[in-house]
Amino acid sequence: QVQLVESGGGLVQAGDSLRLSCAASGRTFSTYVMGWFRQAPGEEREFVAAISWRGPTAYLADSVQGRFTISRNNAKNTVFLQMSSLKPEDTAVYYCAAASSGTDWSRGQMYDYWGQGTQVTVSS
Numbered sequence: 001q002v003q004l005v006e007s008g009g010g011l012v013q014a015g016d017s018l019r020l021s022c023a024a025s026g027r028t029f030s031t032y033v034m035g036w037f038r039q040a041p042g043e044e045r046e047f048v049a050a051i052s053w054r055g056p057t058a059y060l061a062d063s064v065q066g067r068f069t070i071s072r073n074n075a076k077n078t079v080f081l082q083m084s085s086l087k088p089e090d091t092a093v094y095y096c097a098a099a100s101s102g103t104d105w106s107r108g109q110m111y112d113y114w115g116q117g118t119q120v121t122v123s124s
Contacts, residue, residue, distance in 0.1 A: 002026040009118030022096030030074035038092035050105035
């Protein structure tokens with residue numbers, strides 16, 4: 001079992017930065033692929049970023065390439081999403097997710113565990 005708790009969301013202005021954190025419980029955190037997804041009101045859930053269990057391999061959605069960075073600290077059971085140059089269209093609830101297996105990191109169904117989400121609002 002893995003429990004995920006996101007934090008770091010908030011209200012910012014366009015162009016600002018935010019860092020989201022996802023704290024995980026469970027002994028096998030370091031073996032999971034960790035992902036971030038987001039969902040805006042009235043929209044479907046959207047893949048944002050994912051990182052391999054060792055950390056060196058990361059995959060980001062085209063919409064956030066060059067602006068967002070994903071990283072993890074296995075010693076602290078935490079994964080981060082550094083968001084820069086935020087835009088109003090980045091406004092959404094951001095969810096952290098963990099997958100014990102699978103290769104299609106952008107597919108939500110691959111993930112076994114989900115956090116409750118943290119709201120990010122970017123004003124223009």
